[in-house]
Amino acid sequence: MSRLLRNLFMGLVVLFMALPLLVVAGVSLNGGQQLRFPPRDPSPRWYAELFTAEDWLNALANSLIIATSSAALALAVAFPLAWFVWRYRTGYGRLLYGLGIAPFTLPPVITALGFLVFWTVAGWHGSILATIVSHAIFFVTLPLVTISLGLAAIDRQVIEVAITMGADEPTVFRTVVLPLVRPYLISGYAFAFVLSLNEYIVAYMVAGFTVETLPIKIFNSLRYGYTPVMAVVAVVFVLLAALIFGLIARFGDLPRLLGAWSKE
Amino acid sequence: MTDRRPRGLPARLPVLWPAAMLLLFFVVPFGIMLAVSFFHQVEGGFYEPGFELANYARFLDPFFGRALLFSLWISVLAAVIVIAVAFPFTYCLTRLRRSAQVPFLVFVLAVLSLSEVIIGFAWSTLLSRTAGLSNLVAWASLIPRAQAWTPSFGALLMGLCYLGFPYTVLILYPPLSRLDPEIPEASRTLGASPLRTFFLVIVPVLRGPLLGALIMVFVFNLGAYLLPQVLGRPQHWTLSVHITDQAVFQSNLPFAAAMAIFLMLFSLAFIGLTMVLGGRQEAAR
Numbered sequence: 001m002s003r004l005l006r007n008l009f010m011g012l013v014v015l016f017m018a019l020p021l022l023v024v025a026g027v028s029l030n031g032g033q034q035l036r037f038p039p040r041d042p043s044p045r046w047y048a049e050l051f052t053a054e055d056w057l058n059a060l061a062n063s064l065i066i067a068t069s070s071a072a073l074a075l076a077v078a079f080p081l082a083w084f085v086w087r088y089r090t091g092y093g094r095l096l097y098g099l100g101i102a103p104f105t106l107p108p109v110i111t112a113l114g115f116l117v118f119w120t121v122a123g124w125h126g127s128i129l130a131t132i133v134s135h136a137i138f139f140v141t142l143p144l145v146t147i148s149l150g151l152a153a154i155d156r157q158v159i160e161v162a163i164t165m166g167a168d169e170p171t172v173f174r175t176v177v178l179p180l181v182r183p184y185l186i187s188g189y190a191f192a193f194v195l196s197l198n199e200y201i202v203a204y205m206v207a208g209f210t211v212e213t214l215p216i217k218i219f220n221s222l223r224y225g226y227t228p229v230m231a232v233v234a235v236v237f238v239l240l241a242a243l244i245f246g247l248i249a250r251f252g253d254l255p256r257l258l259g260a261w262s263k264e
Numbered sequence: 265m266t267d268r269r270p271r272g273l274p275a276r277l278p279v280l281w282p283a284a285m286l287l288l289f290f291v292v293p294f295g296i297m298l299a300v301s302f303f304h305q306v307e308g309g310f311y312e313p314g315f316e317l318a319n320y321a322r323f324l325d326p327f328f329g330r331a332l333l334f335s336l337w338i339s340v341l342a343a344v345i346v347i348a349v350a351f352p353f354t355y356c357l358t359r360l361r362r363s364a365q366v367p368f369l370v371f372v373l374a375v376l377s378l379s380e381v382i383i384g385f386a387w388s389t390l391l392s393r394t395a396g397l398s399n400l401v402a403w404a405s406l407i408p409r410a411q412a413w414t415p416s417f418g419a420l421l422m423g424l425c426y427l428g429f430p431y432t433v434l435i436l437y438p439p440l441s442r443l444d445p446e447i448p449e450a451s452r453t454l455g456a457s458p459l460r461t462f463f464l465v466i467v468p469v470l471r472g473p474l475l476g477a478l479i480m481v482f483v484f485n486l487g488a489y490l491l492p493q494v495l496g497r498p499q500h501w502t503l504s505v506h507i508t509d510q511a512v513f514q515s516n517l518p519f520a521a522a523m524a525i526f527l528m529l530f531s532l533a534f535i536g537l538t539m540v541l542g543g544r545q546e547a548a549r
Contacts, residue, residue, distance in 0.1 A: 259438025
């Protein structure tokens, strides 16, 4: 009885969460330029539109360039910091760590406005490089947290054994630390990548009028009339996120990454 | 390798690069924003350096007061609703086998990563006249014909709950999955029903994390900036929307900066509160 109740409750919540996505998936299949559900004259033509129409393709390319490079930069900033905080106990290390966590805890519009004034002063406002750097800083929290989790999971005795056997610091890093944290590096990158792909406010404030990303393009289209391509982007993004997080779960320990204890 | 303090410059070298990046691209922008919030706004969308409190004085306007009160009210309301659903949901989730949890977690993460634009679009479609739920209700003859349910307060509240739900599940997941399974078991052995166990044992044991999560979701909701524009009417604009509007469309950066500084201090105060609560929880153990 209680199991039935539990499954019913969880099923209802998942249904509520899936409902808008299902309707959007249906809408994306409309034959004409209208948003109807159930779709009329179902056809996949709007999926082709996303990958052939120049303006949508351009936004897709911008989004992908920004997401791949900003996630890499975020990783490059987060890894040495996470390693340093794990290796040494210093006040400034902890302070910097807190600074790396901050962008994600504050309402995003605050950081976005900070970037806006900064890039205006620096003269880079409207450049794609500014968007990439801003996203890297904005999402540095994600690799920072995942890598720190990975480092914390390393058994200190393994390190001590390596030193006893004569390994110096660089060798320990290369042969022990790096292989053990590699899955966490990858998931940190993946988290930053997916969130950068979906990010709106920072990209908009930094270069919204010159570098149009997919979320910006969707919002602009919302104002001037709906088209099923917007639904197509939503479907593609949901599937992409599910695929990436599914891969992380397949090759890593997702519950532990999200804060459960390690498996006994 | 066992020493816990860095010695000499080479040992500190790895931290210099992240330190430089965070200082230059995070601390400096905040410094400039703080400075701009005291600048003087001149006609035509420009501003000149200065030091005046005029931008902060505008907080006394009824315009700002209304926006602030509305932001607080809808953020609190959405946070309470979301916690009321997400807490039992996450509890049920963490009682499943670990392998059974994974598909749920992937789904929650996929929804969490969705752009606010996409969520706004999805809900405006779901509540629209042509593709929405109201068709279903009309088809069942509960209302005479399909109608648009957006923009409205209810639509915005629904959207905010949808946006906050996956975030809340992920905040509650660590404390709930670390909860000792012997606690509910003991309660069951002593004859309490699952519902009684949940409300009289689980909720009190986890009231610290629960309150912390409530505050975090509240701050998260304060950050919503697109849903009020897509699902709400202009009177439903929150502080975040007004900050964007002042910065981009009214070209009044000093006032936008002042509001952003206010929102930041406000959020920091609440986040600090969760840390104090969390610290007390740790100390009590």
